[in-house]
Amino acid sequence: MKNIQEIESQIQKIKAALADDIESIQDLETLIGQKIEVELWGLSKKELEKEAWDSFFLLDRNKDCLEEEPIVSHRKYIGAGIVFFKRIFRTLMRPYTKTILARQVRFNRELVRLHLANILRLEKIEERVAALEAEKPASRAEQG
């Protein structure tokens, strides 16, 4: 390496610039730029129940893929131009995408309903199992 001092001073400059930003972020997921996924294997019944409901609400919120996301650009100078052209492109393509996405939305809605139905069914089965387990010693005593 030819000039280690130059690299070092560059590293220190970047660190100084990043230090305030990194210090101000307390949320772990923002820091690592991604959601911390939960591993489902090994979770307790209560934890699985929570995960199932969290996942259901997330699906429910996002089922409508026809809902448009805002168009933005992070580029400084050409950003406005990019946003303008993207808007035109999106308007032109809307009739075609709508046909495809409308089917997807129907599919998503059904899937969310099915997911909900399954969670509720499972809850009812669990209630029934609990009731049967509670009945068991009593019926045994009667037989005895």
Next chain:
Amino acid sequence: MMVDEPKLRQVAGTSSRDFSRLIRRFLEEKKKLSQDTVNSLVLSWLRSRPAAETSKRLPKLMDDLARSKGIQSAWNLLYFLEVALRLRRARVGIYDHAFHYIGGAQKYGSTIAQTLQDDFEVTLLANKPVILADLQAWYGLDLSRCRLKVVPLPFFEEKGRHPQIVDAGEVDTCKDENPFHPVSRESGNYDIFINNGMLEMVYPLANTSLFICHFPERNRSRYFYVRRYTEIVHNSLYTARWIEKRWNLTPHKHIYPPVDMEPAEFPLKKEDIIISVSRFDEGGNKQQLDMIRVFEDLARSRPREMAGWKLVLVGGSLPYNPYLERIQAHLRGSPAAEIELKVNVAAAELKSEYERAKIFWHFCGLGQTDPAKVEHFGMTVAEAMQNGCVPVAFRGGGQTEIVEDNLSGFLFSSEKELTEKTLGLLGNPVRLEEMSGRAHQRGRGFRREVFSGVVRDYFQGLLVSRFSE
């Protein structure tokens, strides 16, 4: 989709412009570009291209990285470069939520700190106030080149909770936010983060992270991040088996705990004493009462062999210990047998007790079904062996790794086996002496110097493998 790493590496050596463009494209396309790959590629690029060229493009590259992989990723790259380019020593953070307590696991972490303090910048991370001088006094260590930082956890500071205990078992993973996030957040300020407290809820952010497991106490929960650590270090093969069984993870590195109870000289002048050294656990897990019963039975049934022999029970206890009170009440009721009780003795007295005793009994684990209640290693067994006490220990947990049955001591699975093996020793002084010598030799294999040597080699290896191209 994976990136074409050889291609990137080739471009890194030929054109700075193409390299930074390619990295940006891969990041924008959300291709799988691990932190290790980014670190290694950027280092290779910096090494092969002129400094004027790379320093011009480095800020933009950092910007791209921060935007697509989070600001921590850019920070980690800078930390990596500083160490890899030898601009500073690597920073090691050793976290233990119980550093303010005396304990075997905390001794393990503190001894790692002592071993590494000359080659690394070592910081001990605690949750409750503790001072380095205490750690040094408790474990007989020199930690003068280490720093200490307290990271308070608001969840455990709330009123109504035990003021001295940080217990992960109190966290309701369905209701409570992960209370260990301040520690996870702090872990990003080190090149190597060591989680010595077995707290699986700490999410590591450092470039290299080690999870030291003394035993996998809890099952996996919503906040289970052990898989995120670079490597898992385990203290015994017993612990390793349970890590696989309970967490379905394969640990990487085996380092036995440091044991430093060696006498100044050996052989020692021994007396007819059977010793037991164990905490007087409130739940009676160390089974001192059973030992007393067995000793009394032996004294009654074999008076000739047992003549002159004494049982000495040494151990620490918290005040108001119902189990200890039961032992004391029992001894008051049967003063005939030669049994001595020594509670909370000073280190020097403990050493002298070890030096005098010929045989060491250890029952912990006998009749247990909970694997956590079996010795994960068996520190006191190794301490006794260093002093030439012949161990007669329960065949289970880490003890099977320390004691070589019939060679440097005995293992037993039942009280009948224990009494047979003990009587065999009492009736054969020559064998007892031979085994004492072998126990001493075996015990020396666990001394602090051995531990420090393994730790030093391991971390030097990590430095080479994790902080280079």
